[in-house]
Amino acid sequence: MGLTQKEFIHGVVTTSFYSKVERGMNKISAVDFLKILMLNNVDEEEIMNRIFSEGEQVKSEPDLKVQLLAAFNEKDKEKVARLNEQIQDSNMDDNIKTSVLLIDSVVNNKIGSLSQMEKNKIKRKFYEVENWAENVSTLQLFSNSMLIFDFDELEYYMRQILKTDIKNKPISTQRIIASICMNYFYNCYKNKQSDSAVYGFRIIDSLASIPDFGIYKIVANYYKALFSGDKKSADEIISFLNKYGAKVVANTLPKCHI
Structure with missing residues:
Protein backbone atom coordinates (compact mmCIF):
# COMPACT_ATOMS: atom_id res chain seq x y z
CA MET A 1 0.00 0.00 0.00
CA GLY A 2 3.05 2.27 0.04
CA LEU A 3 2.62 3.07 3.74
CA THR A 4 5.15 3.02 6.55
CA GLN A 5 4.44 0.68 9.45
CA LYS A 6 3.49 3.66 11.62
CA GLU A 7 1.04 4.95 8.99
CA PHE A 8 -0.46 1.50 8.45
CA ILE A 9 -1.21 0.66 12.11
CA HIS A 10 -2.86 4.03 12.95
CA GLY A 11 -1.76 3.75 16.59
CA VAL A 12 -3.80 0.55 17.17
CA VAL A 13 -0.62 -1.17 18.43
CA THR A 14 2.90 0.15 18.91
CA THR A 15 5.27 0.27 15.93
CA SER A 16 7.82 -1.96 17.68
CA PHE A 17 5.13 -4.55 18.45
CA TYR A 18 3.80 -4.51 14.89
CA SER A 19 7.30 -4.79 13.45
CA LYS A 20 7.64 -8.09 15.28
CA VAL A 21 4.22 -9.20 14.01
CA GLU A 22 5.48 -8.77 10.45
CA ARG A 23 8.56 -10.85 11.29
CA GLY A 24 6.47 -13.61 12.84
CA MET A 25 7.77 -12.95 16.36
CA ASN A 26 4.56 -11.55 17.87
CA LYS A 27 0.91 -12.53 17.45
CA ILE A 28 -1.72 -9.84 16.94
CA SER A 29 -5.27 -10.17 18.28
CA ALA A 30 -8.15 -10.60 15.84
CA VAL A 31 -9.76 -7.39 17.14
CA ASP A 32 -6.63 -5.27 16.50
CA PHE A 33 -6.06 -6.97 13.16
CA LEU A 34 -9.58 -6.20 11.90
CA LYS A 35 -9.40 -2.64 13.24
CA ILE A 36 -6.21 -2.00 11.26
CA LEU A 37 -7.82 -3.43 8.11
CA MET A 38 -10.87 -1.21 8.58
CA LEU A 39 -8.78 1.95 9.13
CA ASN A 40 -6.92 1.22 5.89
CA ASN A 41 -10.11 0.47 3.93
CA VAL A 42 -8.92 -3.06 3.21
CA ASP A 43 -11.56 -5.60 2.14
CA GLU A 44 -11.83 -7.84 5.22
CA GLU A 45 -13.63 -10.61 3.33
CA GLU A 46 -10.84 -10.82 0.74
CA ILE A 47 -8.21 -11.10 3.48
CA MET A 48 -10.20 -13.78 5.33
CA ASN A 49 -10.69 -15.79 2.14
CA ARG A 50 -6.94 -15.65 1.56
CA ILE A 51 -6.21 -16.83 5.11
CA PHE A 52 -8.62 -19.76 4.88
CA SER A 53 -7.30 -20.63 1.42
CA GLU A 54 -3.77 -20.81 2.82
CA GLY A 55 -5.09 -22.82 5.76
CA GLU A 56 -6.25 -25.54 3.38
CA GLN A 57 -2.66 -26.06 2.31
CA VAL A 58 -1.46 -26.70 5.85
CA LYS A 59 -4.47 -28.48 7.30
CA SER A 60 -2.34 -31.57 7.99
CA GLU A 61 0.02 -29.68 10.34
CA PRO A 62 -1.86 -30.45 13.59
CA ASP A 63 -1.82 -34.12 12.58
CA LEU A 64 1.95 -33.95 12.07
CA LYS A 65 2.39 -32.58 15.60
CA VAL A 66 0.19 -35.33 17.07
CA GLN A 67 2.21 -37.97 15.20
CA LEU A 68 5.44 -36.40 16.42
CA LEU A 69 4.29 -36.47 20.05
CA ALA A 70 3.34 -40.15 19.73
CA ALA A 71 6.66 -40.98 18.07
CA PHE A 72 8.56 -39.08 20.78
CA ASN A 73 6.76 -40.95 23.59
CA GLU A 74 7.44 -44.27 21.82
CA LYS A 75 11.12 -43.27 21.26
CA ASP A 76 10.63 -44.14 17.58
CA LYS A 77 13.84 -42.51 16.27
CA GLU A 78 13.21 -43.12 12.58
CA LYS A 79 9.67 -41.76 12.69
CA VAL A 80 10.75 -38.66 14.64
CA ALA A 81 13.47 -37.98 12.06
CA ARG A 82 10.99 -38.46 9.20
CA LEU A 83 8.36 -36.19 10.76
CA ASN A 84 11.03 -33.58 11.46
CA GLU A 85 11.84 -33.47 7.75
CA GLN A 86 8.15 -33.04 6.88
CA ILE A 87 7.66 -30.27 9.43
CA GLN A 88 10.80 -28.42 8.30
CA ASP A 89 9.30 -28.38 4.78
CA SER A 90 5.87 -27.15 6.01
CA ASN A 91 4.54 -23.63 6.61
CA MET A 92 4.68 -23.99 10.39
CA ASP A 93 5.96 -21.21 12.65
CA ASP A 94 9.77 -20.95 12.83
CA ASN A 95 9.70 -21.53 16.62
CA ILE A 96 7.79 -24.78 16.10
CA LYS A 97 10.30 -25.91 13.49
CA THR A 98 13.15 -25.17 15.90
CA SER A 99 11.37 -27.09 18.68
CA VAL A 100 10.87 -30.10 16.43
CA LEU A 101 14.52 -29.96 15.34
CA LEU A 102 15.47 -30.08 19.01
CA ILE A 103 13.14 -33.03 19.67
CA ASP A 104 14.79 -34.91 16.81
CA SER A 105 18.22 -34.02 18.24
CA VAL A 106 17.23 -35.32 21.70
CA VAL A 107 15.64 -38.58 20.51
CA ASN A 108 18.46 -39.35 18.09
CA ASN A 109 21.23 -38.23 20.48
CA LYS A 110 22.32 -35.34 18.27
CA ILE A 111 22.21 -32.50 20.84
CA GLY A 112 25.97 -32.72 21.14
CA SER A 113 26.31 -32.16 17.40
CA LEU A 114 24.61 -28.74 17.57
Missing part, protein backbone atom coordinates in the same frame (compact mmCIF):
# COMPACT_ATOMS: atom_id res chain seq x y z
CA SER A 115 27.23 -26.05 17.09
CA GLN A 116 27.61 -23.21 19.57
CA MET A 117 26.36 -20.91 16.83
CA GLU A 118 23.16 -22.96 16.48
CA LYS A 119 22.67 -22.98 20.25
CA ASN A 120 23.17 -19.22 20.42
CA LYS A 121 20.66 -18.73 17.60
CA ILE A 122 18.06 -20.60 19.65
CA LYS A 123 18.89 -18.68 22.82
CA ARG A 124 18.61 -15.34 21.02
CA LYS A 125 14.94 -15.99 20.34
CA PHE A 126 14.18 -15.32 24.01
CA TYR A 127 15.66 -11.83 23.71
CA GLU A 128 13.94 -11.05 20.41
CA VAL A 129 10.40 -11.46 21.80
CA GLU A 130 8.89 -8.95 24.22
CA ASN A 131 7.85 -10.75 27.42
CA TRP A 132 8.93 -14.16 26.14
CA ALA A 133 7.41 -15.83 29.22
CA GLU A 134 3.98 -14.59 28.07
CA ASN A 135 4.43 -15.97 24.55
CA VAL A 136 3.18 -19.51 23.85
CA SER A 137 5.66 -20.17 21.03
CA THR A 138 8.71 -19.20 23.07
CA LEU A 139 7.45 -21.09 26.12
CA GLN A 140 7.12 -24.22 23.98
CA LEU A 141 10.55 -23.58 22.49
CA PHE A 142 12.04 -23.24 25.99
CA SER A 143 10.42 -26.50 27.07
CA ASN A 144 12.02 -28.32 24.13
CA SER A 145 15.43 -26.64 24.28
CA MET A 146 16.31 -26.78 27.98
CA LEU A 147 19.13 -29.25 27.37
CA ILE A 148 21.21 -26.59 25.60
CA PHE A 149 21.12 -24.13 28.52
CA ASP A 150 23.54 -23.93 31.43
CA PHE A 151 21.86 -24.48 34.79
CA ASP A 152 22.30 -20.83 35.82
CA GLU A 153 20.41 -19.83 32.66
CA LEU A 154 17.61 -22.28 33.40
CA GLU A 155 17.22 -20.91 36.93
CA TYR A 156 17.10 -17.34 35.57
CA TYR A 157 14.34 -18.20 33.09
CA MET A 158 12.34 -20.11 35.71
CA ARG A 159 12.36 -17.00 37.91
CA GLN A 160 11.03 -15.00 34.95
CA ILE A 161 8.16 -17.44 34.42
CA LEU A 162 7.37 -17.28 38.14
CA LYS A 163 6.81 -13.52 37.85
CA THR A 164 3.96 -13.98 35.34
CA ASP A 165 0.26 -14.45 36.15
CA ILE A 166 0.35 -18.22 35.73
CA LYS A 167 -3.07 -19.15 37.13
CA ASN A 168 -4.95 -16.91 34.69
CA LYS A 169 -3.19 -18.11 31.54
CA PRO A 170 -5.06 -20.42 29.13
CA ILE A 171 -5.04 -24.07 30.22
CA SER A 172 -2.96 -25.04 27.18
CA THR A 173 -0.30 -22.48 28.16
CA GLN A 174 -0.30 -23.65 31.78
CA ARG A 175 0.26 -27.19 30.50
CA ILE A 176 3.38 -26.07 28.62
CA ILE A 177 4.63 -24.32 31.77
CA ALA A 178 4.00 -27.48 33.79
CA SER A 179 6.05 -29.47 31.26
CA ILE A 180 8.85 -26.92 31.63
CA CYS A 181 8.81 -27.58 35.38
CA MET A 182 9.10 -31.34 34.81
CA ASN A 183 12.21 -30.79 32.66
CA TYR A 184 13.58 -28.31 35.19
CA PHE A 185 13.22 -30.76 38.10
CA TYR A 186 15.23 -33.34 36.15
CA ASN A 187 17.93 -30.74 35.46
CA CYS A 188 18.02 -29.89 39.18
CA TYR A 189 18.55 -33.60 39.88
CA LYS A 190 21.19 -34.03 37.18
CA ASN A 191 23.12 -30.94 38.29
CA LYS A 192 22.70 -31.68 42.02
CA GLN A 193 20.91 -28.37 42.55
CA SER A 194 17.96 -29.53 44.65
CA ASP A 195 17.63 -26.19 46.47
CA SER A 196 16.91 -24.43 43.17
CA ALA A 197 13.94 -26.73 42.53
CA VAL A 198 11.91 -24.36 44.72
CA TYR A 199 11.18 -22.17 41.67
CA GLY A 200 9.57 -25.11 39.90
CA PHE A 201 7.60 -26.09 43.00
CA ARG A 202 6.24 -22.54 43.32
CA ILE A 203 5.17 -22.55 39.68
CA ILE A 204 3.39 -25.89 40.05
CA ASP A 205 1.60 -24.53 43.13
CA SER A 206 0.48 -21.55 41.01
CA LEU A 207 -1.30 -23.70 38.39
CA ALA A 208 -5.09 -23.67 38.24
CA SER A 209 -6.65 -26.13 40.70
CA ILE A 210 -8.12 -28.49 38.10
CA PRO A 211 -7.77 -32.27 37.55
CA ASP A 212 -5.81 -31.69 34.30
CA PHE A 213 -2.72 -30.80 36.31
CA GLY A 214 -2.96 -33.68 38.77
CA ILE A 215 -0.14 -35.68 37.19
CA TYR A 216 2.20 -32.68 37.25
CA LYS A 217 1.53 -32.11 40.94
CA ILE A 218 2.11 -35.80 41.68
CA VAL A 219 5.47 -35.68 39.89
CA ALA A 220 6.38 -32.46 41.71
CA ASN A 221 5.68 -34.24 45.02
CA TYR A 222 7.91 -37.09 43.87
CA TYR A 223 10.80 -34.70 43.32
CA LYS A 224 10.16 -33.09 46.71
CA ALA A 225 10.50 -36.54 48.28
CA LEU A 226 13.55 -37.35 46.16
CA PHE A 227 15.38 -34.13 47.04
CA SER A 228 14.57 -34.44 50.76
CA GLY A 229 15.69 -38.08 50.87
CA ASP A 230 12.20 -39.34 51.76
CA LYS A 231 12.55 -42.74 50.04
CA LYS A 232 9.32 -44.10 51.51
CA SER A 233 7.18 -41.32 49.98
CA ALA A 234 9.10 -41.51 46.69
CA ASP A 235 8.53 -45.27 46.43
CA GLU A 236 4.83 -44.85 47.25
CA ILE A 237 4.41 -42.35 44.41
CA ILE A 238 6.22 -44.64 41.94
CA SER A 239 4.00 -47.51 43.05
CA PHE A 240 0.89 -45.35 42.61
CA LEU A 241 1.91 -44.31 39.09
CA ASN A 242 2.62 -47.90 38.06
CA LYS A 243 -0.64 -49.16 39.55
CA TYR A 244 -2.91 -46.58 37.92
CA GLY A 245 -1.70 -46.60 34.32
CA ALA A 246 1.14 -44.08 34.39
CA LYS A 247 4.10 -46.45 33.97
CA VAL A 248 5.52 -44.30 31.16
CA VAL A 249 5.73 -41.38 33.60
CA ALA A 250 7.18 -43.53 36.39
CA ASN A 251 9.88 -44.91 34.10
CA THR A 252 11.13 -41.42 33.21
CA LEU A 253 11.71 -40.42 36.84
CA PRO A 254 15.14 -40.78 38.47
CA LYS A 255 15.00 -43.33 41.26
CA CYS A 256 15.58 -42.59 44.92
CA HIS A 257 18.43 -44.84 46.12
CA ILE A 258 18.82 -43.44 49.64
Whole structure:
Protein backbone atom coordinates (compact mmCIF):
# COMPACT_ATOMS: atom_id res chain seq x y z
CA MET A 1 0.00 0.00 0.00
CA GLY A 2 3.05 2.27 0.04
CA LEU A 3 2.62 3.07 3.74
CA THR A 4 5.15 3.02 6.55
CA GLN A 5 4.44 0.68 9.45
CA LYS A 6 3.49 3.66 11.62
CA GLU A 7 1.04 4.95 8.99
CA PHE A 8 -0.46 1.50 8.45
CA ILE A 9 -1.21 0.66 12.11
CA HIS A 10 -2.86 4.03 12.95
CA GLY A 11 -1.76 3.75 16.59
CA VAL A 12 -3.80 0.55 17.17
CA VAL A 13 -0.62 -1.17 18.43
CA THR A 14 2.90 0.15 18.91
CA THR A 15 5.27 0.27 15.93
CA SER A 16 7.82 -1.96 17.68
CA PHE A 17 5.13 -4.55 18.45
CA TYR A 18 3.80 -4.51 14.89
CA SER A 19 7.30 -4.79 13.45
CA LYS A 20 7.64 -8.09 15.28
CA VAL A 21 4.22 -9.20 14.01
CA GLU A 22 5.48 -8.77 10.45
CA ARG A 23 8.56 -10.85 11.29
CA GLY A 24 6.47 -13.61 12.84
CA MET A 25 7.77 -12.95 16.36
CA ASN A 26 4.56 -11.55 17.87
CA LYS A 27 0.91 -12.53 17.45
CA ILE A 28 -1.72 -9.84 16.94
CA SER A 29 -5.27 -10.17 18.28
CA ALA A 30 -8.15 -10.60 15.84
CA VAL A 31 -9.76 -7.39 17.14
CA ASP A 32 -6.63 -5.27 16.50
CA PHE A 33 -6.06 -6.97 13.16
CA LEU A 34 -9.58 -6.20 11.90
CA LYS A 35 -9.40 -2.64 13.24
CA ILE A 36 -6.21 -2.00 11.26
CA LEU A 37 -7.82 -3.43 8.11
CA MET A 38 -10.87 -1.21 8.58
CA LEU A 39 -8.78 1.95 9.13
CA ASN A 40 -6.92 1.22 5.89
CA ASN A 41 -10.11 0.47 3.93
CA VAL A 42 -8.92 -3.06 3.21
CA ASP A 43 -11.56 -5.60 2.14
CA GLU A 44 -11.83 -7.84 5.22
CA GLU A 45 -13.63 -10.61 3.33
CA GLU A 46 -10.84 -10.82 0.74
CA ILE A 47 -8.21 -11.10 3.48
CA MET A 48 -10.20 -13.78 5.33
CA ASN A 49 -10.69 -15.79 2.14
CA ARG A 50 -6.94 -15.65 1.56
CA ILE A 51 -6.21 -16.83 5.11
CA PHE A 52 -8.62 -19.76 4.88
CA SER A 53 -7.30 -20.63 1.42
CA GLU A 54 -3.77 -20.81 2.82
CA GLY A 55 -5.09 -22.82 5.76
CA GLU A 56 -6.25 -25.54 3.38
CA GLN A 57 -2.66 -26.06 2.31
CA VAL A 58 -1.46 -26.70 5.85
CA LYS A 59 -4.47 -28.48 7.30
CA SER A 60 -2.34 -31.57 7.99
CA GLU A 61 0.02 -29.68 10.34
CA PRO A 62 -1.86 -30.45 13.59
CA ASP A 63 -1.82 -34.12 12.58
CA LEU A 64 1.95 -33.95 12.07
CA LYS A 65 2.39 -32.58 15.60
CA VAL A 66 0.19 -35.33 17.07
CA GLN A 67 2.21 -37.97 15.20
CA LEU A 68 5.44 -36.40 16.42
CA LEU A 69 4.29 -36.47 20.05
CA ALA A 70 3.34 -40.15 19.73
CA ALA A 71 6.66 -40.98 18.07
CA PHE A 72 8.56 -39.08 20.78
CA ASN A 73 6.76 -40.95 23.59
CA GLU A 74 7.44 -44.27 21.82
CA LYS A 75 11.12 -43.27 21.26
CA ASP A 76 10.63 -44.14 17.58
CA LYS A 77 13.84 -42.51 16.27
CA GLU A 78 13.21 -43.12 12.58
CA LYS A 79 9.67 -41.76 12.69
CA VAL A 80 10.75 -38.66 14.64
CA ALA A 81 13.47 -37.98 12.06
CA ARG A 82 10.99 -38.46 9.20
CA LEU A 83 8.36 -36.19 10.76
CA ASN A 84 11.03 -33.58 11.46
CA GLU A 85 11.84 -33.47 7.75
CA GLN A 86 8.15 -33.04 6.88
CA ILE A 87 7.66 -30.27 9.43
CA GLN A 88 10.80 -28.42 8.30
CA ASP A 89 9.30 -28.38 4.78
CA SER A 90 5.87 -27.15 6.01
CA ASN A 91 4.54 -23.63 6.61
CA MET A 92 4.68 -23.99 10.39
CA ASP A 93 5.96 -21.21 12.65
CA ASP A 94 9.77 -20.95 12.83
CA ASN A 95 9.70 -21.53 16.62
CA ILE A 96 7.79 -24.78 16.10
CA LYS A 97 10.30 -25.91 13.49
CA THR A 98 13.15 -25.17 15.90
CA SER A 99 11.37 -27.09 18.68
CA VAL A 100 10.87 -30.10 16.43
CA LEU A 101 14.52 -29.96 15.34
CA LEU A 102 15.47 -30.08 19.01
CA ILE A 103 13.14 -33.03 19.67
CA ASP A 104 14.79 -34.91 16.81
CA SER A 105 18.22 -34.02 18.24
CA VAL A 106 17.23 -35.32 21.70
CA VAL A 107 15.64 -38.58 20.51
CA ASN A 108 18.46 -39.35 18.09
CA ASN A 109 21.23 -38.23 20.48
CA LYS A 110 22.32 -35.34 18.27
CA ILE A 111 22.21 -32.50 20.84
CA GLY A 112 25.97 -32.72 21.14
CA SER A 113 26.31 -32.16 17.40
CA LEU A 114 24.61 -28.74 17.57
CA SER A 115 27.23 -26.05 17.09
CA GLN A 116 27.61 -23.21 19.57
CA MET A 117 26.36 -20.91 16.83
CA GLU A 118 23.16 -22.96 16.48
CA LYS A 119 22.67 -22.98 20.25
CA ASN A 120 23.17 -19.22 20.42
CA LYS A 121 20.66 -18.73 17.60
CA ILE A 122 18.06 -20.60 19.65
CA LYS A 123 18.89 -18.68 22.82
CA ARG A 124 18.61 -15.34 21.02
CA LYS A 125 14.94 -15.99 20.34
CA PHE A 126 14.18 -15.32 24.01
CA TYR A 127 15.66 -11.83 23.71
CA GLU A 128 13.94 -11.05 20.41
CA VAL A 129 10.40 -11.46 21.80
CA GLU A 130 8.89 -8.95 24.22
CA ASN A 131 7.85 -10.75 27.42
CA TRP A 132 8.93 -14.16 26.14
CA ALA A 133 7.41 -15.83 29.22
CA GLU A 134 3.98 -14.59 28.07
CA ASN A 135 4.43 -15.97 24.55
CA VAL A 136 3.18 -19.51 23.85
CA SER A 137 5.66 -20.17 21.03
CA THR A 138 8.71 -19.20 23.07
CA LEU A 139 7.45 -21.09 26.12
CA GLN A 140 7.12 -24.22 23.98
CA LEU A 141 10.55 -23.58 22.49
CA PHE A 142 12.04 -23.24 25.99
CA SER A 143 10.42 -26.50 27.07
CA ASN A 144 12.02 -28.32 24.13
CA SER A 145 15.43 -26.64 24.28
CA MET A 146 16.31 -26.78 27.98
CA LEU A 147 19.13 -29.25 27.37
CA ILE A 148 21.21 -26.59 25.60
CA PHE A 149 21.12 -24.13 28.52
CA ASP A 150 23.54 -23.93 31.43
CA PHE A 151 21.86 -24.48 34.79
CA ASP A 152 22.30 -20.83 35.82
CA GLU A 153 20.41 -19.83 32.66
CA LEU A 154 17.61 -22.28 33.40
CA GLU A 155 17.22 -20.91 36.93
CA TYR A 156 17.10 -17.34 35.57
CA TYR A 157 14.34 -18.20 33.09
CA MET A 158 12.34 -20.11 35.71
CA ARG A 159 12.36 -17.00 37.91
CA GLN A 160 11.03 -15.00 34.95
CA ILE A 161 8.16 -17.44 34.42
CA LEU A 162 7.37 -17.28 38.14
CA LYS A 163 6.81 -13.52 37.85
CA THR A 164 3.96 -13.98 35.34
CA ASP A 165 0.26 -14.45 36.15
CA ILE A 166 0.35 -18.22 35.73
CA LYS A 167 -3.07 -19.15 37.13
CA ASN A 168 -4.95 -16.91 34.69
CA LYS A 169 -3.19 -18.11 31.54
CA PRO A 170 -5.06 -20.42 29.13
CA ILE A 171 -5.04 -24.07 30.22
CA SER A 172 -2.96 -25.04 27.18
CA THR A 173 -0.30 -22.48 28.16
CA GLN A 174 -0.30 -23.65 31.78
CA ARG A 175 0.26 -27.19 30.50
CA ILE A 176 3.38 -26.07 28.62
CA ILE A 177 4.63 -24.32 31.77
CA ALA A 178 4.00 -27.48 33.79
CA SER A 179 6.05 -29.47 31.26
CA ILE A 180 8.85 -26.92 31.63
CA CYS A 181 8.81 -27.58 35.38
CA MET A 182 9.10 -31.34 34.81
CA ASN A 183 12.21 -30.79 32.66
CA TYR A 184 13.58 -28.31 35.19
CA PHE A 185 13.22 -30.76 38.10
CA TYR A 186 15.23 -33.34 36.15
CA ASN A 187 17.93 -30.74 35.46
CA CYS A 188 18.02 -29.89 39.18
CA TYR A 189 18.55 -33.60 39.88
CA LYS A 190 21.19 -34.03 37.18
CA ASN A 191 23.12 -30.94 38.29
CA LYS A 192 22.70 -31.68 42.02
CA GLN A 193 20.91 -28.37 42.55
CA SER A 194 17.96 -29.53 44.65
CA ASP A 195 17.63 -26.19 46.47
CA SER A 196 16.91 -24.43 43.17
CA ALA A 197 13.94 -26.73 42.53
CA VAL A 198 11.91 -24.36 44.72
CA TYR A 199 11.18 -22.17 41.67
CA GLY A 200 9.57 -25.11 39.90
CA PHE A 201 7.60 -26.09 43.00
CA ARG A 202 6.24 -22.54 43.32
CA ILE A 203 5.17 -22.55 39.68
CA ILE A 204 3.39 -25.89 40.05
CA ASP A 205 1.60 -24.53 43.13
CA SER A 206 0.48 -21.55 41.01
CA LEU A 207 -1.30 -23.70 38.39
CA ALA A 208 -5.09 -23.67 38.24
CA SER A 209 -6.65 -26.13 40.70
CA ILE A 210 -8.12 -28.49 38.10
CA PRO A 211 -7.77 -32.27 37.55
CA ASP A 212 -5.81 -31.69 34.30
CA PHE A 213 -2.72 -30.80 36.31
CA GLY A 214 -2.96 -33.68 38.77
CA ILE A 215 -0.14 -35.68 37.19
CA TYR A 216 2.20 -32.68 37.25
CA LYS A 217 1.53 -32.11 40.94
CA ILE A 218 2.11 -35.80 41.68
CA VAL A 219 5.47 -35.68 39.89
CA ALA A 220 6.38 -32.46 41.71
CA ASN A 221 5.68 -34.24 45.02
CA TYR A 222 7.91 -37.09 43.87
CA TYR A 223 10.80 -34.70 43.32
CA LYS A 224 10.16 -33.09 46.71
CA ALA A 225 10.50 -36.54 48.28
CA LEU A 226 13.55 -37.35 46.16
CA PHE A 227 15.38 -34.13 47.04
CA SER A 228 14.57 -34.44 50.76
CA GLY A 229 15.69 -38.08 50.87
CA ASP A 230 12.20 -39.34 51.76
CA LYS A 231 12.55 -42.74 50.04
CA LYS A 232 9.32 -44.10 51.51
CA SER A 233 7.18 -41.32 49.98
CA ALA A 234 9.10 -41.51 46.69
CA ASP A 235 8.53 -45.27 46.43
CA GLU A 236 4.83 -44.85 47.25
CA ILE A 237 4.41 -42.35 44.41
CA ILE A 238 6.22 -44.64 41.94
CA SER A 239 4.00 -47.51 43.05
CA PHE A 240 0.89 -45.35 42.61
CA LEU A 241 1.91 -44.31 39.09
CA ASN A 242 2.62 -47.90 38.06
CA LYS A 243 -0.64 -49.16 39.55
CA TYR A 244 -2.91 -46.58 37.92
CA GLY A 245 -1.70 -46.60 34.32
CA ALA A 246 1.14 -44.08 34.39
CA LYS A 247 4.10 -46.45 33.97
CA VAL A 248 5.52 -44.30 31.16
CA VAL A 249 5.73 -41.38 33.60
CA ALA A 250 7.18 -43.53 36.39
CA ASN A 251 9.88 -44.91 34.10
CA THR A 252 11.13 -41.42 33.21
CA LEU A 253 11.71 -40.42 36.84
CA PRO A 254 15.14 -40.78 38.47
CA LYS A 255 15.00 -43.33 41.26
CA CYS A 256 15.58 -42.59 44.92
CA HIS A 257 18.43 -44.84 46.12
CA ILE A 258 18.82 -43.44 49.64
